[in-house]
Amino acid sequence: xxxxxxxxxxxxxxxxxxxxxxxxxxxxxxxxxxxxxxxxxxxxxxxxxxxxxxxxxxxxxxxxxxxxxxxxxxxxxxxxxxxxxxxxxxxxxxxxxxxxxxxxxxxxxxxxxxxxxxxxxxxxxxxxxxxxxxxxxxxxxxxxxxxxxxxxxxxxxxxxxxxxxxxxxxxxxxxxxxxxxxxxxxxxxxxxxxxxxxxxxxxxxxxxxxxxxxxxxxxxxxxxxxxxxxxxxxxxxxxxxxxxxxxxxxxxxxxxxxxxxxxxxxxxxxxxxxxxxxxxxxxxxxxxxxxxxxxxxxxxxxxxxxxxxxxxxxxxxxxxxxxxxxxxxxxxxxxxxxxxxxxxxxxxxxxxxxxxxxx
Amino acid sequence: xxxxxxxxxxxxxxxxxxxxxxxxxxxxxxxxxxxxxxxxxxxxxxxxxxxxxxxxxxxxxxxxxxxxxxxxxxxxxxxxxxxxxxxxxxxxxxxxxxxxxxxxxxxxxxxxxxxxxxxxxxxxxxxxxxxxxxxxxxxxxxxxxxxxxxxxxxxxxxxxxxxxxxxxxxxxxxxxxxxxxxxxxxxxxxxxxxxxxxxxxxxxxxxxxxxxxxxxxxxxxxxxxxxxxxxxxxxxxxxxxxxxxxxxxxxxxxxxxxxxxxxxxxxxxxxxxxxxxxxxxxxxxxxxxxxxxxxxxxxxxxxxxxxxxxxxxxxxxxxxxxxxxxxxxxxxxxxxxxxxxxxxxxxxxxxxxxxxxxx
Numbered sequence: 001x002x003x004x005x006x007x008x009x010x011x012x013x014x015x016x017x018x019x020x021x022x023x024x025x026x027x028x029x030x031x032x033x034x035x036x037x038x039x040x041x042x043x044x045x046x047x048x049x050x051x052x053x054x055x056x057x058x059x060x061x062x063x064x065x066x067x068x069x070x071x072x073x074x075x076x077x078x079x080x081x082x083x084x085x086x087x088x089x090x091x092x093x094x095x096x097x098x099x100x101x102x103x104x105x106x107x108x109x110x111x112x113x114x115x116x117x118x119x120x121x122x123x124x125x126x127x128x129x130x131x132x133x134x135x136x137x138x139x140x141x142x143x144x145x146x147x148x149x150x151x152x153x154x155x156x157x158x159x160x161x162x163x164x165x166x167x168x169x170x171x172x173x174x175x176x177x178x179x180x181x182x183x184x185x186x187x188x189x190x191x192x193x194x195x196x197x198x199x200x201x202x203x204x205x206x207x208x209x210x211x212x213x214x215x216x217x218x219x220x221x222x223x224x225x226x227x228x229x230x231x232x233x234x235x236x237x238x239x240x241x242x243x244x245x246x247x248x249x250x251x252x253x254x255x256x257x258x259x260x261x262x263x264x265x266x267x268x269x270x271x272x273x274x275x276x277x278x279x280x281x282x283x284x285x286x287x288x289x290x291x292x293x294x295x296x297x298x299x300x301x302x303x304x305x306x307x308x309x310x311x312x313x314x315x316x317x318x319x320x321x322x323x324x325x326x327x328x329x330x331x332x333x334x335x336x337x338x339x340x341x342x343x344x345x346x347x348x349x350x351x352x353x354x355x356x357x358x359x
Numbered sequence: 360x361x362x363x364x365x366x367x368x369x370x371x372x373x374x375x376x377x378x379x380x381x382x383x384x385x386x387x388x389x390x391x392x393x394x395x396x397x398x399x400x401x402x403x404x405x406x407x408x409x410x411x412x413x414x415x416x417x418x419x420x421x422x423x424x425x426x427x428x429x430x431x432x433x434x435x436x437x438x439x440x441x442x443x444x445x446x447x448x449x450x451x452x453x454x455x456x457x458x459x460x461x462x463x464x465x466x467x468x469x470x471x472x473x474x475x476x477x478x479x480x481x482x483x484x485x486x487x488x489x490x491x492x493x494x495x496x497x498x499x500x501x502x503x504x505x506x507x508x509x510x511x512x513x514x515x516x517x518x519x520x521x522x523x524x525x526x527x528x529x530x531x532x533x534x535x536x537x538x539x540x541x542x543x544x545x546x547x548x549x550x551x552x553x554x555x556x557x558x559x560x561x562x563x564x565x566x567x568x569x570x571x572x573x574x575x576x577x578x579x580x581x582x583x584x585x586x587x588x589x590x591x592x593x594x595x596x597x598x599x600x601x602x603x604x605x606x607x608x609x610x611x612x613x614x615x616x617x618x619x620x621x622x623x624x625x626x627x628x629x630x631x632x633x634x635x636x637x638x639x640x641x642x643x644x645x646x647x648x649x650x651x652x653x654x655x656x657x658x659x660x661x662x663x664x665x666x667x668x669x670x671x672x673x674x675x676x677x678x679x680x681x682x683x684x685x686x687x688x689x690x691x692x693x694x695x696x697x698x699x700x701x702x703x704x705x706x707x708x709x710x711x712x713x714x715x716x717x718x
Binding site: 004007021024025028029030031032033034047048049050281284285289293299302304306307319322323326327330331332333334335336337338339348351356 | 366390393409640644648652658661686714715
């Protein structure tokens, strides 16, 4: 697929959550149709998609039918089973490509990749045994955090080590899964860069946003972030280096720690990212449309913003704040249409437009 | 229906064109589902709607099933057959209400209503015969324009009279339909006000936009419009007076001529309006969401804009400009997913974000 996708073509999206939902709306804005593939019933994306397949990732017939109904395939989450990807890729291009998925599905592969590019990360060491862990602690020290190498959700598969004595309990919490010990980083704040790359190698980045987490879940992203001009350009250059090294197509999220020694890469996400939701009300082309443009081989938006924005997630019962938020001036609501407000569940977000772009 | 509609409820929309499409996206942003009723196959709104009924407005069973599947009904165009409205209204509330439709479906009823409120319009007179027309010309003079009283599309059902001698030909062009003679107005430019009213009487207006037409179709809307502060407040007060007089619920578009003698009302549209598309990239709450908020009994956005915007329609083959437009900075694309670019057909629009709100 080298020609730009024509208006009216169908973009297949693996995953029907809120990211798939907002990708679907952005695709429609460019005249594309979307087809969602999602195992769970009544996914949020179904309300705004042209077609939906409800089937598990093990259903080869459903995967084949999905692939033949779409022109290109993208995804809203990175934990897609490899066998499903193999089958789909035999029929249609998958964007972003497999390399980005392989790297981001495994914490050690990701850190090896990043350090191989000359980028800084937290100190880390693979841990498969008590012996490994002892050696890792000796090198990295405590406090530290032990994580399964495959991605967990919302802080699951993680154990903190305040002191070397916590080693046995932390290892037990991994339940025998391969793990990685990460040293704590002394950082002042976290920022993230949302950047995109097209199939021709064109790269565009949004201004970095500053993230605040609460209970392990993103709470707010504020743009502009507190960064010096040099840090800001470093942040964007780091994202561009990652995009080019992966021969990436689509939007990528890069979380960075701001430290006295410079920027450290915390994590990359090969997809649109919660910390990029502010672009919906700060830019003429938001991260969702930017991803669709890249996947479709269209020209990328340049990432310029017209307004400063503070994005705040609505988690669980925070959705009950909506009647008050709806009365607030310059407050844009983005609700996901989820029926049940379970604790920790992302129900929506608001973008508060915070004056013209400055800083 | 006095309680605000709960997230997850379904809003029925009569008409599946681009306005229904953008209403559907706005409804989803608030967590609502939409169900489109549209006689034509493959309507643009279907790509982003939860459900679609494809049936004519004469199909009573389909209308009944549609009404029972939705919580409230709204529409994207005003020429809905009366019998269909009667049937639907027996089952579910229709917003905006019947009075607004009755007034806006008939040019004489509309002008009588407006002048009855003390608002100015072009001079007009009903014409059912050659005798009527002669009397009307004697009073109004020429140049003038003869129009069928029921709404035409894109300048159809209209005939210009440069001189009294054109009377016979103009009358023949009406093909026996009831008509109205409208005097020409000496205006410097046209502006429109997009305003909304909630079920509790709350009113909110966006800043007026300045409209330029080409071949009888809206070409651009520029915000801010060239208006003095007094004219701007007059424009908004005119819209508010109309909304209140109609006990209106939803978004209304009011086209105004700017003349040396003040503002004249050209036309009202009981729906979201092409000249309000700029709000998508100029405001935190756009006209589509504002309409859904009103119809759902939610608090209205306050209409403030964060950015100046120039909206340009893409008509017919102008859709071929998209690759170039996609490369332009601060240019937001809104394409309707229509397969065929027929002459005069609205294929999409762009909003050029033109700096922070000023003026």
